[in-house]
Amino acid sequence: MATMTLVQAIRDALSVEMERNPRVVLLGEDIGRNGGVFRVTEGLWERFGPERVLDTPLAEVGIVGTAIGMALYGLRPVAEIQFADFIYPAFDQIVSELAKFRYRSAGQFPAPVVIRAPSGGGIKGGLYHSQSPEAYFVHTAGLTVVMPSTPADGKGLLVSAMRSPDPVIFLEPKALYRTAKGEVPEGEYDVPLGKARTVREGTDVSIITYGAMVPVGEGAAAEAEKEGVSVEITDLRTLWPLDVEAVDRSVQKTGRAVVLHEAPRTCGLGAEVATLVQERSFLHLKAPVARVTGFDTPFPYSLERKYMPGVRRTLDAVRTAVNF
Amino acid sequence: MATMTLVQAIRDALSVEMERNPRVVLLGEDIGRNGGVFRVTEGLWERFGPERVLDTPLAEVGIVGTAIGMALYGLRPVAEIQFADFIYPAFDQIVSELAKFRYRSAGQFPAPVVIRAPSGGGIKGGLYHSQSPEAYFVHTAGLTVVMPSTPADGKGLLVSAMRSPDPVIFLEPKALYRTAKGEVPEGEYDVPLGKARTVREGTDVSIITYGAMVPVGEGAAAEAEKEGVSVEITDLRTLWPLDVEAVDRSVQKTGRAVVLHEAPRTCGLGAEVATLVQERSFLHLKAPVARVTGFDTPFPYSLERKYMPGVRRTLDAVRTAVNF
Amino acid sequence: MGLRLLTALRDDGTIDPALDPALSREDLLFLFRKMLLLRALDEKAVLLQRAGRIGFYVPSSGQEAAEIGSGYALREGDWVFPSYRDHGVALLRGYPLETLVGQLFGNASDAMRGRQMPNHWCDRAARVVSVSSPVATQLPQAVGAGYAAKLCGDRIAVIAYFGDGGSSTGDFHAGMNFAGVYQTPTVFFCSNNQYAISLPVSLQTASGSIAEKAAAYGFEGIRVDGNDPLAVYRVTRDALARAREGGGPTLIEAVTYRMGPHSSSDDPTRYRSGEEIAEWTKKDPITRFTEHLRKAGIVGGGEAETLAEEAREEVLRAVKACEGVSPVPPESMVEDVYAEMPWHLVEQRKLLSPDEG
């Protein structure tokens, strides 16, 4: 065990897997000599060489398209999109190609690419350095979408992503890059995809969340406890295909659910979770499933702290659920 | 009044508005001399000239980017994407630019572009000539998303879209292009955005749907009637911002809701509608809100008729709701 | 400035020694047979589509020289990233005709399980990558595969096919640029058939040619007579060899003509003249090649017609073998989305029935 930040844990996952598997290559903008704008890949270019750590020209469509070709040939490419906000020029390669290769070739041409992207707000990045685009990818059949909230999960889930037979969109909550610190197993370590993590047990309300909103949920749970309300928190970790049993179990125990994410509300993952809950646990529900989310606006620069869900709005939703 | 197909009605909207407003221009692939692959723009190139009906090179990013610039300058561009499945190369221009121009410029640079695209299955188009991408745009703040299901609405909604101060994604259910026939007012005619249409009144179950699924809903309602079940059908017409009052009213009357669309299920518009219903009408609900949707797979060629929701699956959902 | 158009077959049927690939009699006959087979497949498929026996078809009549000439230059280990119009190349990859024809029917005889529209095939064993409809997405993918081969020390080349319209896409730009920067063993083969559906190449780009766009990426562009199988073979062979030897990428523009419609859904009379078609029909690659083979004494008398008849029969046999085979099973719809079927597709599978949705 070693204490690491999320950035260090992700870097550790990349280097451990690159050591183990010579077919793993990294590509992206400024990830080589510069070590990435968040320094996630720092030292890997020196260690594994420019053939395996590619600084690419400025074209996301080229990054993802090239990564797909590498994967078809048999490599295990890990592409970095500098900010999740800049993934859209590659959207066609992701949605039309990456997600559909296995299906359209009836299994002949799987394309196991991992796309890493720093996601979410918290660094005063304004419209284009703050977005949480997970819903676009959850809606796209064929993709696995992952978002860790702890350094240990950051390492373990990324290792599993790099070994997955399917393409994985790996979103990294940049707000936690350096603030999340924790024990991380050294060397070989993985965390299975598709399994949620119970952050804390509770009996009155279930908060279902992920990424940078997990600590917000914990803050609200602590406040609620003072009011005698016992909150259970589930960290989805894999956003799709999500761990529906974990969600069912928690909600059927508490009878109340609050879905918490920073992405915009409408057609967000919160809508899917709320719908699944009412489809599968209708008779257990004592209150409507509540959503605490980002606003249906572009991500604002000066008002960032008001845009992102905090303890205040989460606690309000918990109270409303209990008092319904 | 004249009887028109959906294709004719949409063409009528374009020509009436081009006559009225010299600032309206059309651009897209094969829309000029060829009149569009579905012949929607047939005759407009001859009538209004190549300066106002532009055949573009093969680049959706160029089509939408150019349309945005035209709109910023003061034109009213209507861009055609040949199939909604090919809109993704323009996704960055739509999500990062078109949807955010008004916001980021604090109202100084609105970009009122209309993007028309044939959408949905029904022509054995396989993976890439059948998709229903509305959820991606509903999730994107700043866009208005519209889908007509009748010729009259096709004309009236498109005219309103061409006069809207905001960008509109106008999805045309290609399955209905020639099968939907109906009376269409001639000359000046518009249908307001943001207002749903009650297709039929009913008391037991509310079907909330749009586009090519409206006739499917009607088929299921007719079958249900034989079983003594009275179904109300709401055609959303504007998918976002949707007519929430119409949804509330219908569901609070019947106490049961089935959301019907051909797009994939997970994080689809059905999830948003189901979530809104349980948030706003929780105590009225006698059964969980049901979803009848396309499958979470790419759109298959040979199995198209099994992929698309039909009367069978819709009726099953209605029965399940009634017998819950 | 425009680049010179390279031609081997002269109008009089003789060959320009400077570009003569000096193929053996057997090679020439093999090429000829494959061109005839491709034409025969086209003619039959168009009839099948009209008769509603297949749902759709993308013909390549007029482009046989570009398809077969370039495809014949490939070596065993090379990879192919085709577009929907390049089934001709597949015919040279030991790809059984049934596999192609079965895909047209989209039934149990289709290795792709009826997932895609006709003309969207693939074959892992033949290293022919899955075709998709979105234009030119295969270009950066081909660059990635080439990069991977280089990294693995495999001395192979990767060829990517696309059309004149494809040259306008961001995928073309990124693929070409990455190939230039990483010096990948990629041959970009553009079949400039003069049209992107209805758009003539003159409105597709203001540049003098597609080939000269290569300069913007720091490598060579070649303009070749796409109706001349020997010239196409020659320049493709040389470009592939250069790629395998680490010489980097090449862009080849094969100047040809789509004699038929864009697809079975298209009506070309809306956007081009009969005179234009007549002009190009004189340059029909099969007529031209037949001329040459006659002049060279390789086919004589009615031999060409005999070979054409053999090709038609081969196509008929394949059609017989594939048509009427059982449909794909409903459950197959939810398979191959992921390596293992996740819970939500297991649940959705229950919604499937023998009847309609």
Next chain:
Amino acid sequence: MGLRLLTALRDDGTIDPALDPALSREDLLFLFRKMLLLRALDEKAVLLQRAGRIGFYVPSSGQEAAEIGSGYALREGDWVFPSYRDHGVALLRGYPLETLVGQLFGNASDAMRGRQMPNHWCDRAARVVSVSSPVATQLPQAVGAGYAAKLCGDRIAVIAYFGDGGSSTGDFHAGMNFAGVYQTPTVFFCSNNQYAISLPVSLQTASGSIAEKAAAYGFEGIRVDGNDPLAVYRVTRDALARAREGGGPTLIEAVTYRMGPHSSSDDPTRYRSGEEIAEWTKKDPITRFTEHLRKAGIVGGGEAETLAEEAREEVLRAVKACEGVSPVPPESMVEDVYAEMPWHLVEQRKLLSPDEG
């Protein structure tokens, strides 16, 4: 093959008559003042950011000649599509300095209501279009605006700014191609400052220059010394005039150097050497221009320093005017998403409070 680099200011401070735009004394002093103002703004903003008084900053030190030289060539009616590094141009559009500085603070003094990060301004009256972060998205937009102007019969030009990295995007490819096909009055102005964050232009593309990429789209590309305000002014003026007169688009590559970091978040020591910076510092456009003005007897003695001091004071006044102004109101977050606020934003507005989320 590489294109010739056009330079007017010789090393000895004299000017090449062939490229001399023959500007008046007043014009030259105006240019000089604006370059000094831009440098002063940069120096102050970097300090403000370090002190945490503004959140972020994108400097343009070293690129003043390209910014001011090109911007000065614009006419009243022309439109500008800038990138985040082109606030220099805004200084020439009668754009009050407060508007720029207020945007850096993102408070009530920001006409954009604190919506965007620093350096992402716009001004409708000045026809300076809203800057976004995604690189090069403005290029096809500029083509559309130019097309619209042409259709409306307005004899204006549209200039679009971008960087060397931007030349790799699909937006560049589509914008250039559409401009060539429609012959729009567009000037594509590339500030090749040698880097895209850490990536040197030699790894950005294998082509000999950015300018020569114009040939792929059928129009002219020009390579100009980007640290020479007079050469930049001259070629931009001519390209804009050609555009206004219906002569179609031009690509201008201004070869310059980003003397500072990519942004306040960047550490350039990780990817470039002190020697390299020293080399380019010798070519500092302000030093070079000062030299020339001295030689030409337009500024004498300590005059240059006096002007620089005036510029610094102007910046200080603007900062004083904008800093500490009240923050933007919370409700403004849900405004301007649509022309009229829809029901869901009216409901979401209720969730806002003076405290955090």
